[in-house]
Amino acid sequence: MASNDISPAALKRFIVRRLRLDQVEPESIADEAPLVGGGLNLDSIDLLELVVGLEKEYGVKIADVTEGRTALASVQSLAEFLAARRPGA
Amino acid sequence: MRPMTGPATRALHDRLLDNLASSPERAVLRIHPGNRSLDPDTFERTILGAERRLARVGGHGERSALLEDPNRLVLLSARNGEAYLVAIAALWKRGRVPLLADADLTRDEIGELVSTFRPSFCLLDRRVDPEGADSESLGEMLPGLHACLPKVRAGVKPLSLPDEAAIVRLTSGTAARPRGVVVSVEQLLADARQITRTMKIEPGDTMVTAIPLGHAYGFVHALMSLVHQGTRLALLEQPLPAILVEALAGPGPLVLPGTPYLCEMLIQAAGRHRFKGLRLCLSAGAPLPEVLSRAFKERFGQPIRTFYGASECGGIAFDRSPDGVLQDGCVGTPLDGVEVTIQPQAGQENGVGRILVRSAAVASGYTPAAAGDLHPGAAGRPGTFLTSDLGRLDDKGRVVLTGRVDRIINVGGRKVNPAEVEALLKKVPGVSDAVVFGVPDRHRGQTVCACVVGAKAVTREAVLETCRANLAPYKIPRRIEFTARLPVTARGKTDRSALARLISSRSEARP
Structure with missing residues (x-):
């Protein structure tokens, strides 16, 4: 079932839950903070796990590295990407 | 010729x-995506x-x-x-x-x-x-x-490098600095020969290469299969789920050198695909959970085959069992041409000791030269390597891993030396002591956890900022716990088992 809530707050909860970041409060993630090389220290497995999660939970496929980098740059860019790409959008 | x-x-x-x-x-060579x-x-x-x-x-x-x-x-x-x-x-x-x-x-x-x-x-x-x-x-x-x-x-x-050197691999030394492992032309070829022969990988197969070529596992399975016998490569520039699915939907027979995470990702991303061209799926780098192996077999009708190797000696063991689902810790029988014995270790029981490998793929030595448990053979003859892995041989002659003799943390196949991270943490202003160790992680086998002793003003963010500036992402502690003092044993050494208990009690206290 694809999720409908693509607000920054929902996406932060999605990231924390999907990656089991049990020391991170979703609210502490800034909308524009870089996901890679930023406060979350995501590694390559985290990024893959987010890509898998986006497909399963939001019904959006990322099949291009550049597109993936742009989408996963920050919570803000992820929200914009999903708004444009979700089924029915 | x-x-x-x-x-x-x-x-x-x-x-x-x-x-x-x-x-x-x-x-x-096929390049994916595209x-x-x-x-x-x-x-x-x-x-x-x-x-x-x-x-x-x-x-x-x-x-x-x-x-x-x-x-x-x-x-x-x-x-x-x-x-x-x-x-x-x-x-x-x-x-x-x-x-x-x-x-x-x-x-x-x-x-x-x-x-x-x-x-x-x-x-x-x-x-x-x-x-x-x-x-x-x-x-x-x-x-x-x-x-x-x-x-x-x-x-x-x-x-100085020996004339016959072909590559230098990096491995974590016992000190905070990395060590190089010098592998010769003959040793690389012996490794490729032993692996392809044992796994029956043919020139007509295609190696779907999602794992990094720069790591020993990818280098030998993919690049050296091509060099040794012309096995084709389907090379993924990035291991994104959709790109892996694209590569595996291609014509077979396909061989996928994978990791536990890659196999799990494949189950999730496969959609309706059954990957009929996939002939052999391997897993190495981190322990393969039996439950994942069963799920994979149920989904794709074939097992994940565990492979075990080390930078210093190449491939060691491979799962050739009939059903291909091994109990946790078991990594199969030694490769053709490889001999495994157990060197007894003080304090270990039930036949457990250090894994000793004898193989023509054992590397020439370390650089900068270091005393190590590496005894290269003369050209073409087996050398020996005493691994830092603890294990035993079961009644079927299979290698069962039980732990390590050192503190090296295995993050999804990438080795992290706690000493390197500890040395860095102690440089953070206000931090007086730090201990770094591995904690279990579902996707990576282990992740890095740090216990930090410091002034009240030291924040998690300050510690992470120093780490980000100096460490690759996989080495950065995923968990940082602050403590007033480190527990010590009666002999005055850091009590690591008490620390592990402290960490797990804090995890349980979380909602």
Whole structure:
């Protein structure tokens, strides 16, 4: 079932839950903070796990590295990407 | 066959080209995403072009000063791509020895490697300037691969390498500095031969390569299968789920050298695909959970086969069991040509001891030279390597791993030396002590956890900021716990089991 809530707050909860970041409060993630090389220290497995999660939970496929980098740059860019790409959008 | 002339590594280049020339297939290499294929002639021309540019690297005129440089070591840190294969082939043709570094290393980590190994030059797939503004950029040697010269060259004595050296792999030393493992031409070929023979990997198979070529596992399974016997590659520039699905939907027979996470990702991303072309799926790098193995078999009708190896000795064991689902810790029987015995270890019971490997693929030694548990054989004869893994042999002759003798943390196949992270944490202002160790992680086997003793003003964010500036992402502690003091044993040493209990009690206290 694809999720409908693509607000920054929902996406932060999605990231924390999907990656089991049990020391991170979703609210502490800034909308524009870089996901890679930023406060979350995501590694390559985290990024893959987010890509898998986006497909399963939001019904959006990322099949291009550049597109993936742009989408996963920050919570803000992820929200914009999903708004444009979700089924029915 | 091409005549044998020039440096030892040239044999590997020539063998690759002979295999390309005799390949009945027009596509020896497919690049994903896009499924772009490369025929042997184009591939050979690209290698030639790279070799010419390599000859000019560092030269300000027609001839390169580096051509006469006796230092053969070249640091290579890059992600998977056509350029990686081409660079290796061109370097080997020129008698160069690639030092294989992780593609995720930071600028400071590359700088540390440069100062330890003193390479002739570096090839990087990103604009990392390893020694600040003074290092000299030499431009793009291949599309996406930049060459640069370390700053201090005059008077720097290169590390001595044996004539037969083919590559140098990095491994975590016991101190905070990395060590290099020198692997010869014969040892690389022996490893590829033992692996392909045991796993029945044929020249007609295609290796779907999502794992990094720069790591021992990817280098030998993918790149060396191509060099050794012309097995084709489907090379993923990024292991994104959709790209892996694209590659596995291609014509078979396909072999996938995987990891536990990659296999789990495949189950989630497969959709309706059954991957009929997939003939053999391997897993290495981290322990394969039995439950994942069962789920995979149920989904795709075939098991995940566990492979176990080490940078110092190449492939060690492989799962040849009839049903292919092993209990946790079991990694199968020794490869053809490999002998495994258990060296008794004080304090261990039930036949558990250190895994001792005897194989023609055991490396030549460490560089910078270090006393190690590595005893290379004479050319073509087996050498021995005493691993840091603890285990036993079961009644079927299978190797069962039970732990390690050292503190090295295995993050999804990448080894993290806690000493390196601890040394860095102690430099954070206000931090008086730090202990780093591994904690279980579903996707990676282990992740890095740090226990930090420091002034009240020290924050998690301050600790992470220092880590981010100095460490590759996989080395950065995923968990940081603050404590007023570290528990010590009666002998005054840090009590690691008490720390582990503290961490797990804090995890349970969380909602």
